[in-house]
Amino acid sequence: MSKPEQVKEEWHSTACNLCFVNCGVEFKLGGEDGRQILKVRGDKEHPTSQGYICNKASRIDYYQNSTARINSPMRRKADGSYEPVDWDTAISEIAAKLGAVRDEHGGDKILYYGGGGQGNHLGGAYATSLRKALGIRYKSSAISQEKTGLSWVFSRMIGGLVHPEVHHAEVAMFVGKNPFMSNGLDRARLFLKEIKKDPNRTLIVVDPRRSETADHADIHLAVRPGRDAWCLSAILAYIVQSDLLPMDWLAKHAHGYEKVIARFKNIDVDSYAEFSGISPDQIKSTAEVIAKAQSFSLEEDIGVQMAPHSTLVTYLNFLLMLMNGNYGRPGTIGMFTQLAEMIAVDYGPVDENGYETERRTLPVTGAPIVSGLFPANYLTEEILNDDPKRPRALIVESSNPVHSLSDAGRMRKSLRHLDFSLAIDVVMSETALECDYVLPASSQYEKWEATFFPRNFPANIFHLRQPLIEPMPNTLAEPEMHARLIEALEVFETDELNSLKLAAQDGFAAYQAELFNQMGSNRKIASYLPYVLYRSLGPSLPDGQASTAAIWGLCQMYVLKHSAEAARAGFSGPSAGTDLYQALVDSPTAVEIGISTYEESWSRIPHPDNKLQMLIAELLDEVDELDKLQPLHKTSKEFPFALVAGVRRAYTANCNIRDPKWAKGKAVMALTMHPDDAAEHGFDEGIRVKLETETGQAEVELAFDERMHLGTISVPNGQGMRFVNENNELEDTGVYVNELTSVLHRDKFIGTPLHKFVPAKVSIC
Ligand SMILES: Nc1nc2c(c(=O)[nH]1)N[C@H]1C(S)=C(S)[C@@H](COP(=O)(O)OP(=O)(O)OC[C@H]3O[C@@H](n4cnc5c(=O)[nH]c(N)nc54)[C@H](O)[C@@H]3O)O[C@H]1N2
Ligand SMILES: Nc1nc2c(c(=O)[nH]1)N[C@H]1C(S)=C(S)[C@@H](COP(=O)(O)OP(=O)(O)OC[C@H]3O[C@@H](n4cnc5c(=O)[nH]c(N)nc54)[C@H](O)[C@@H]3O)O[C@H]1N2
Ligand code: SF4
Ligand SMILES: [Mo]
Numbered sequence: 074m075s076k077p078e079q080v081k082e083e084w085h086s087t088a089c090n091l092c093f094v095n096c097g098v099e100f101k102l103g104g105e106d107g108r109q110i111l112k113v114r115g116d117k118e119h120p121t122s123q124g125y126i127c128n129k130a131s132r133i134d135y136y137q138n139s140t141a142r143i144n145s146p147m148r149r150k151a152d153g154s155y156e157p158v159d160w161d162t163a164i165s166e167i168a169a170k171l172g173a174v175r176d177e178h179g180g181d182k183i184l185y186y187g188g189g190g191q192g193n194h195l196g197g198a199y200a201t202s203l204r205k206a207l208g209i210r211y212k213s214s215a216i217s218q219e220k221t222g223l224s225w226v227f228s229r230m231i232g233g234l235v236h237p238e239v240h241h242a243e244v245a246m247f248v249g250k251n252p253f254m255s256n257g258l259d260r261a262r263l264f265l266k267e268i269k270k271d272p273n274r275t276l277i278v279v280d281p282r283r284s285e286t287a288d289h290a291d292i293h294l295a296v297r298p299g300r301d302a303w304c305l306s307a308i309l310a311y312i313v314q315s316d317l318l319p320m321d322w323l324a325k326h327a328h329g330y331e332k333v334i335a336r337f338k339n340i341d342v343d344s345y346a347e348f349s350g351i352s353p354d355q356i357k358s359t360a361e362v363i364a365k366a367q368s369f370s371l372e373e374d375i376g377v378q379m380a381p382h383s384t385l386v387t388y389l390n391f392l393l394m395l396m397n398g399n400y401g402r403p404g405t406i407g408m409f410t411q412l413a414e415m416i417a418v419d420y421g422p423v424d425e426n427g428y429e430t431e432r433r434t435l436p437v438t439g440a441p442i443v444s445g446l447f448p449a450n451y452l453t454e455e456i457l458n459d460d461p462k463r464p465r466a467l468i469v470e471s472s473n474p475v476h477s478l479s480d481a482g483r484m485r486k487s488l489r490h491l492d493f494s495l496a497i498d499v500v501m502s503e504t505a506l507e508c509d510y511v512l513p514a515s516s517q518y519e520k521w522e523a524t525f526f527p528r529n530f531p532a533n534i535f536h537l538r539q540p541l542i543e544p545m546p547n548t549l550a551e552p553e554m555h556a557r558l559i560e561a562l563e564v565f566e567t568d569e570l571n572s573l574k575l576a577a578q579d580g581f582a583a584y585q586a587e588l589f590n591q592m593g594s595n596r597k598i599a600s601y602l603p604y605v606l607y608r609s610l611g612p613s614l615p616d617g618q619a620s621t622a623a624i625w626g627l628c629q630m631y632v633l634k635h636s637a638e639a640a641r642a643g644f645s646g647p648s649a650g651t652d653l654y655q656a657l658v659d660s661p662t663a664v665e666i667g668i669s670t671y672e673e674s675w676s677r678i679p680h681p682d683n684k685l686q687m688l689i690a691e692l693l694d695e696v697d698e699l700d701k702l703q704p705l706h707k708t709s710k711e712f713p714f715a716l717v718a719g720v721r722r723a724y725t726a727n728c729n730i731r732d733p734k735w736a737k738g739k740a741v742m743a744l745t746m747h748p749d750d751a752a753e754h755g756f757d758e759g760i761r762v763k764l765e766t767e768t769g770q771a772e773v774e775l776a777f778d779e780r781m782h783l784g785t786i787s788v789p790n791g792q793g794m795r796f797v798n799e800n801n802e803l804e805d806t807g808v809y810v811n812e813l814t815s816v817l818h819r820d821k822f823i824g825t826p827l828h829k830f831v832p833a834k835v836s837i838c
Contacts, residue, residue: 085541086116086661089130090192090517091726093526094256096122097662098130100518100541108542110134110518118662120534125260128723128737135735136726137518137542141500141796144547147511155501155511160549160557167510168561170493171207174466180208181436182465186449187214187472187497191727193517194415194525196497196551198623200470202604203555206564211435211464215472217446218479219375220416222384222823224444228420229429229689230391232679233408236530237394240264242370242404244362246277248301248390249376249829253285255721257374259529265289275362279304280376281350281782292359297350298715298785299381299706299830302699304349305389308360309396310340317364319398326400328680329427329688333392336693340700348702364397368404379719380829381705383820388692395685401674407530408674410635410667412627415525419444427690436462440824448824449478450816456487466493470551471514473728475503476794479814479826480768497551500731503795513548520550521620531670532642536663537624540617552607552620559604565597573598573609581651584610585629602626621658628654631666638667691822705827706818708784712832714750716766719790719810719828731796733806742807743776744835746786751777754835761838764788766831769812772838786835 084099097119101112113131115124146163147155158166174183185204188197204212216224227235239245240259245268252261268276269289278290279301287293296304312318313334323330346356363369371394377386399405421431433442437460440451447455452474456464467488475484481503488494488507496505497512505511522538544550559565576587591598598605603623611619629650632639639645642665644653656664680686708715724736736742744764746756756762758777763770764786773788781787793809810828818827 084114086118087518087538087541088192088524088536088663089113089126089133090136090190090522091129091133091729092256093191093524094122094259094261095192095524095526095536096126096130097536098126098133102541106543108138110137116662119536120532120663120665121259121529123260125263127256127262129726132735135730135732137516139500139730139732140799141731142516142545143499143501143511143513144545145513147501147505147513149509160547163510163512164554164557164561167495167512168558170509171466171468171495171558172562174493175207178465181210182463183207183209184447184452184464184467185209185212185470186452186467186474187470188212189214189471189524190729192524193471193522194413195521195523195620195623196470196514196555198413198627199552199555199603199607199620202601203468203558205600206559206562211442211447213446213449213452215449215477216416216444217824218449218477218826219378221443221446221448222378222387222820222825223373224416224419225384225823226387226391226689226692228418228444229423230395230686231400231406231408232420232686233418233677234411234414234416234527235406235408236527237370237372237406238368238404238530239370239372242366242368243273244275244277244366244369246279246363246369246371247286248279248305248371248373248386249378249380250372250374251280251284251286251376251721253289254723255374258372275366277359277362281785283780292355292362294351294355294359295782298717298782299704300349301377301380301386302382302389303345303702304351304356305386305393306337306340306696306699307342307345307349307351307353307356308363309389309393310337310345311342311357311360312364312397313337314342315360315364317361318396322398323396323687326675327395327685327687329686330396332427332693333396333687336696340696344702345699363393366397368402369394369397369399370405376829379826381827382695383825383827384822385692385695388689392687395687400685401671403671406674407669407671408677409528409530409533409669410631410638411525411527411533412535412624412631412666413525416527417444427688427693429691441822443823448819449474450819450824450826452478453480453483453487453816456490457483465491467491468495468497469504469508470497473498473502473504475507476728476809476811479811479816479818479828481809481811482769483816484811497554499548502728506795512554514554515544515548515550516542518542519544519548521618523624532665532668533638534663535657535666537621537657537660539661550620552623556604556607559601564601569595569597570605570609573605574612577610577613581625582648584613585651618658621654624657625651625654628657635667637673638669641668642666706830706832708832712766712834713784714786714833714835715784716764716813716831716833717785717787717829718814718831720787722789725789725791727791728794729791731794731806733796733804740776741789742774742792744773744786744788744808745776745778745781746835747781747783748777748779750781750783750786751775756835756837763836763838764808764813764833765836766813766815766833768815771808771812773808775835786833
């Protein structure tokens with residue numbers, strides 16, 4: 074073997090699981106049985122990340138080989154401690170308890186939460202079958218506390234999955250998004266550098282803090298915290314009132330724009346601008362830049378999605394793009410296709426005045442189900458009551474809601490109020506520590522994995538990742554857990570899948586024919602498809618690949634539904650689905666699965682005449698509230714600071730890494746404050762302070778940050794997790810931010826929490 078080949082062989086392709094960009098990475102493995110990730114580098118072959126990685130990926134071994142990992146199913150004892158049990162015992166007891174809840178109260182009283190974090194959605198695909206077996210009707214995930222407002226808005230206005238092409242826009246804008254720190258965008262830091270250098274392109278950043286992203290911007294709108302709605306409305310109003318809208322384009326491509334124009338004609342631009350903390354001149358010059366751009370595209374993130382007026386702000390952001398003609402052209406917005414929709418398109422019937430008339434709701438609180446997800450922020454109210462309709466059991470898979478949802482204390486109480494709870498995790502998370510049973514999962518580098526996050530346009534990619542490391546003994550991949558639970562629930566007869574299993578041995582074509590045949594005669598086959606594929610096709614796939622069986626099924630559906638897009642990516646003809654699947658299994662890096670066109674961005678709009686719908690009447694009505702110039706949330710004498718309860722820093726990754734040694738530099742944990750605010754209160758840098766909100770309190774170190782907006786303070790997300798070090802000591806891991814937040818502090822439409830503006834006080838400890 075020649076030397077270069079040897080060198081290449083030492084590196085293994087996969088993806089980073091620390092944020093939803095999932096950059097292609099390569100690992101150099103070593104240590105005992107090759108279980109350790111010694112080195113990490115970007116994968117140059119990856120079609121979108123192209124070798125890029127950020128600082129977080131290099132020490133990913135703190136995820137893979139965390140000492141917090143668990144390697145046995147656990148059962149809670151009466152005293153609240155846990156005892157290990159074997160798999161057979163755990164599976165049969167869990168199935169019996171869930172089955173009992175279903176039989177006594179109905180399967181709709183069992184809730185499902187999670188199904189994947191930043192890097193792992195494959196297990197969640199099989200949870201569909203377990204939910205079917207239990208009759209579960211209500212599910213949710215972390216998406217429901219950030220992106221459901223976004224989903225509601227793009228579904229109503231466009232009706233498809235869309236990608237704002239900020240990378241190719243002449244004028245790009247970030248609203249409440251700090252990609253320099255959070256990435257959340259392909260090749261984020263490189264993109265920021267490029268746009269900063271390019272004299273022909275403009276970057277606008279809307280953020281109260283002079284963020285690291287704002288350093289790269291041509292225009293920084295330092296909006297007052299929680300007042301984006303006024304800032305964005307003022308920009309749009311100025312464009313409307315200055316006759317800068319592309320009226321011919323709107324007439325050709327949009328419905329409902331006349332009402333939007335009428336409403337924004339009546340906005341007093343100057344008073345809105347001033348109320349938002351930005352000079353009217355800056356608002357007007359920014360509006361001119363946006364209106365006159367050849368192409369304009371913006372990305373928002375939780376800086377606004379978790380701030381006051383969350384859903385309204387999303388609507389205003391889309392109005393800013395769409396009313397200015399930015400759709401279906403390079404550098405604007407394109408509609409793309411996906412193997413499975415992580416943030417599903419979902420809109421109900423709309424009446425002639427532009428109001429949605431029907432929406433599924435949760436049985437006790439009546440909270441709206443959006444994008445197929447119940448709002449996580451209503452979970453505790455739904456559970457903590459004596460209503461016979463209340464949920465009795467909860468399954469949490471690959472999520473840590475006791476840590477990541479508002480008001481951790483209430484979450485703990487809610488979990489203990491249930492008749493039964495199960496957590497599936499790689500560690501004994503804060504959530505696991507409240508559940509009746511815990512099942513230990515193999516890590517994301519020990520099993521086949523993938524994510525279904527929304528991706529790119531025009532070429533969309535999918536990365537099916539191969540396992541690189543032997544599973545930790547006594548852990549299982551989620552598809553196997555779901556299958557065993559379904560079997561313990563005795564959904565199928567033992568021989569019911571035999572003909573499918575036999576057909577699978579004769580190859581994909583024979584299997585496919587038999588699958589169609591069986592679907593015609595046995596309704597269960599289609600209803601439990603992921604499970605059926607796993608147990609019938611799975612065993613015939615090469616060693617260890619069984620859990621990719623559902624991907625084969627998704628590929629078949631994808632090429633049927635999106636035949637034109639798939640064909641452009643090279644997958645056409647009778648075996649297109651299987652060819653696509655094979656390409657995914659064979660490729661160590663991501664594969665282009667479909668290529669969309671701008672024409673399709675139009676022809677696939679499901680609204681009448683394939684036109685965009687500018688009117689969301691519920692949200693346009695909200696603009697009347699803005700006219701009152703009253704902030705939605707205020708600080709007070711008692712709680713004088715606006716706390717950003719969970720900001721992204723260089724070493725935070727939600728709840729994925731527990732060991733504080735992962736982080737370089739202590740500042741990652743600190744409470745940050747502008748030095749002028751600190752001087753006013755007599756605080757020195759580095760002191761321990763008490764941080765209090767209406768809900769809770771914490772002690773934390775104070776750090777100065779002159780980028781902060783005056784009156785605003787911040788602590789990071791994803792800290793304060795329980796971690797016991799090698800000396801059996803509990804380590805200080807920072808502030809457990811959701812001990813400080815309230816479930817009642819939420820968006821009135823979708824229920825997203827307003828974590829970016831939590832009234833707080835700070836005092837010396
Ligand atoms: N390092 C790191 N990266 C991550 C993650 C992580 O945990 N750590 N998590 C990933 C996940 S799950 C997500 S959802 C994304 C989130 O990514 P981002 O939304 O970019 O992250 P944040 O830092 O929470 O918030 C972004 C900005 O919002 C600003 N902001 C605060 N209040 C307001 C306001 O009222 N108006 C406006 N306009 N801006 C405001 C903050 O100053 C901050 O700069 O990050 C992903 N990337
Ligand atoms: N106050 C406040 N709260 C926030 C935020 C904030 O900014 N402020 N940010 C919010 C946002 S945007 C998000 S996305 C959420 C994230 O919140 P969650 O959805 O709870 O996601 P994570 O916190 O990353 O938790 C993922 C869990 O999966 C486990 N895990 C990792 N790999 C595997 C695996 O292969 N299998 C299984 N079964 N488990 C695995 C991890 O150990 C961890 O416990 O947090 C939210 N919470
Ligand atoms: S941007 Fe960083 S954290 Fe996100 S996937 Fe890429 S390397 Fe991982
Ligand atoms: Mo998120």
